[in-house]
Amino acid sequence: MEHQTTKFTKWLLFVGLILSLGLSACYKDNEEDLYPDNGESCNTENVSFSQTIEPLVNNNCLSCHSATNTSGGVRLDSHSAIAEAATNGRLLGAIRHEAGFSAMPQGGKLPDCAISQFEAWASQGALNN
Ligand code: HEC
Structure with missing residues (x-):
């Protein structure tokens, strides 16, 4: 029983890892995140x-x-x-x-x-x- 739980936990962790890797890969593919050029992230005040x-x-x-x-x-x-x-x-x-x-x-x-x-x-x- 305990062995089963450990296996299931590992499986969950593994699936979670794959999912978060997949999600973060999509997130990084977003052009605005790679090349931030909107008002929020482009700092044009006191440019040095x-x-x-x-x-x-x-x-x-x-x-x-x-x-x-x-x-x-x-x-x-x-x-x-x-x-x-x-x-x-x-x-x-x-x-x-x-x-x-x-x-x-x-x-x-x-x-x-x-x-x-x-x-x-x-x-x-x-x-x-
Ligand atoms: C691969 C080479 C190359 C790079 C990189 C380059 N330039 Fe030039 N640049 C040239 C050449 C060649 C000319 C002159 C010929 C022409 O006018 O096309 C020129 C001309 C200019 C001129 C005169 C333009 C005019 O019409 O009066 C300016 C200003 C200038 N470059 C600024 C920059 C700036 C700023 C950067 C970077 C953001 C840059 N250049 C990057 C090759 C380059």
Whole structure:
């Protein structure tokens, strides 16, 4: 009898494990969870250069916009260079894929949240913060 109960408990645990794995896999497949870009999870208040903007540029832009590879004459390897591109409108035009600008990053588009963060940072004065 006791042996039976143990087996049943193990079976329950096993089924529970499989179910929760399955459920969490579906949950993770949800696009909004993978690429949060809704108002709730996209923080555009007090966007910091060092915490948000610089990592975005380093990961998405720097390979083509550094001193060694200055595509289109655009360098994005310092705060002052990024701030200039952000405040003269070229950077925002490019990442929003606006007409009249070369769409950036080449061959793709940043998540909406990242674009909003660039816009927020520029409108907050493109600070070196
Ligand atoms: C794979 C290479 C590559 C990547 C990655 C890349 N760029 Fe560019 N970018 C280019 C090239 C090449 C040009 C110039 C030729 C052109 O205009 O298409 C350019 C031009 C630009 C311009 C000038 C656009 C204009 O119309 O005035 C800006 C601003 C710019 N890039 C910003 C960015 C930003 C911001 C990122 C990252 C989000 C980025 N780029 C990522 C290759 C790249």
